[in-house]
Amino acid sequence: MIIAGLQKTTLIDYPGKIACVVFLAGCNFRCNWCYSSELVLPLKIVNQPRFSEKEFFDFLRERQGLLEGVVVCGGEPTINKDLPQFLAKIKNLGFAIKLDTNGSNPQILKDLVDTKLIDYVAMDIKTSPDSEIYKNIMQEGIKMEDIKESAGFLKQGNVDWEFRTTAVNTIHTKEDFQKIAQWIGGPNVKYYLQNFRPEKTIDPEFEKIKPFETKFLEEVVKEISPHFKLCQLR
Ligand code: SF4
Structure with missing residues (x-):
């Protein structure tokens, strides 16, 4: 695995915990609106500064007793064979x-939960399950069934988790959010929407996109909230 970034402290990325964030390079999706292109595109990954595992674990040892958690994100962390170790x-x-994932590797997700290697999962829901956009962004033979399997597994509640969507004007419509709510909703489900920021996107055209009005997203949250235990705009 390539450790391509380390945020030494965060109070907002791991619910209820003071944490650091470690960024693993490489992703099996190509979301046009992604603003982590340096962790996704191989040509950019090679130019990223890297941390050795030794440097990372030396840092963690120094923070024992100060930090409570580690957020492992990417890219897509589950593409790394050595992730469990x-x-x-x-x-x-x-x-x-806490593991951040796009849900593309349901078996790995299940194994990590079964072996108690993760305590919290944030799974990205990209858009409605019947959308062409999902098909277009998934690489390496990933199927919609894989994403559905991951979502279904999390909903069994074997680990604390949340679903979340980056809401992108021109990609999502109100109908998409309603379909997402019908798909992933449930009395035990937490779902968060976060507004897209047009900065250093994989597809430069997306840097020209105006984010949704907050008022629109608040309306969406209000409409779909009955499907969830908790639904909020972040
Ligand atoms: S948004 Fe996430 S899943 Fe999509 S390309 Fe970027 S890192 Fe990968």
Whole structure:
């Protein structure tokens, strides 16, 4: 795995915990609106500064007792074969782990939960399940069934989790959010919407897109809230 970034402290990325964020390079999606192109596109990844595992774990040892958790994100962390060993080392130092994922590897997700290597999962829901956009962004033979399987597994409640969507004007319509709510909704489900920021996107055309009006997203949240235990705009 390539450790391509480290945010030393965050109070907002791991619900209820003071954490750091480690960024693993590489992704099996190509969301045009993604603003982590340096963690996704191979030509950009090669120019990223890297941290060795030793540097990362030395940092964690120094923060024992100060930080409570580690957010593992990407890119898409589950594409790394050595992810379980990496997580086990973090766990052995006493940190709780939050995994950010696009849901493309349901079996790995299940294994990580079963082996208690992760404590919290944030799964991105890109758009409605019947949208062509999902098909267009998924690479490497990933199927919509994989995404549905991950979402269905999380809804069984074997691990604390949330679903979230970056709401992108021109990509999403109100109808998409209604379809998402019908798909992933449930009495035990937390769902967050976050407005898109037009900055350094994979497709430069998306940098010209105006984010949704906050008022529009608040209306969406109000409309779909009955499908969820909690639905909020972040
Ligand atoms: S938004 Fe997430 S899943 Fe999509 S390309 Fe970027 S890192 Fe990958």
